[in-house]
Amino acid sequence: MEADITSQAVGLASSADFSLLNLFIRADIIVKSVIVILIACSIFSWAIIIEKIKLFKKINISSEEFEEKFWRSKSAETFYNSIPSSVDDPMAILFRESMQGVLKSKSRSNLTDRVSGTMEAGIEKQMSKIEKGFVYLATIGSTAPFIGLFGTVWGIMNSFQSIAISRNTSLAIVAPGIAEALFATALGLLAAIPAVVAYNKFNNDSKKYSSKLENFSKRFLSII
Secondary structure (H helix, E strand, O other): OHHHHHHHHHHHHHHOOOOHHHHHHHOOHHHHHHHHHHHHHHHHHHHHHHHHHHHHHHHHHHHHHHHHHHHHOOOHHHHHHHOOOOOOOHHHHHHHHHHHHHHHOOOOOOHHHHHHHHHHHHHHHHHHHHOOOHHHHHHHHHHHHHHHHHHHHHHHHHHHHHHHHHOOOOHHHHHHHHHHHHHHHHHHHHHHHHHHHHHHHHHHHHHHHHHHHHHHHHHHHHHO
């Protein structure tokens, strides 16, 4: 009798389809909701990651080119007049806004202090644009594992309920529910790990670029 039960359980377990799609289909509405949320979080975080990789690559190249052209120019005013209005490099925008303040200023008293204040506000404005989306990466990185854990706990509760109802502790009864539960945990980690790694990298890149803008600001103020 025990041999028959064991062979039946092994047969059911081996015939069960544990593909990701079937794990999702077999899950109840709560676990399905958790899985959908985690997949959406993962897609959203990767969209931000790809966008920020392109952004930092672009502004690092454009800012280096801008600085090179700026220090080779004859004068700041001449260079300002040559900058196109459609420029989108943060450093170029910072310089253009600062020069507008210099050229519009009627009084030369305390000019350096006023331009310094303008540049500080400009740096903060540009960095807020660059760092847009960082909070989402941090949020996904910190909450996704807990969302996955919730799905895991719920799935294991369902497994225990199945055991209680069937009064059978065979692997064929327990395995599907546990597999669904662990699938939610895996998705939580899959969403969180890239988000945390990307957030740390982009945060470091942001600090480096902010220092680059501040250094340019100081050097620009020294020639006014």
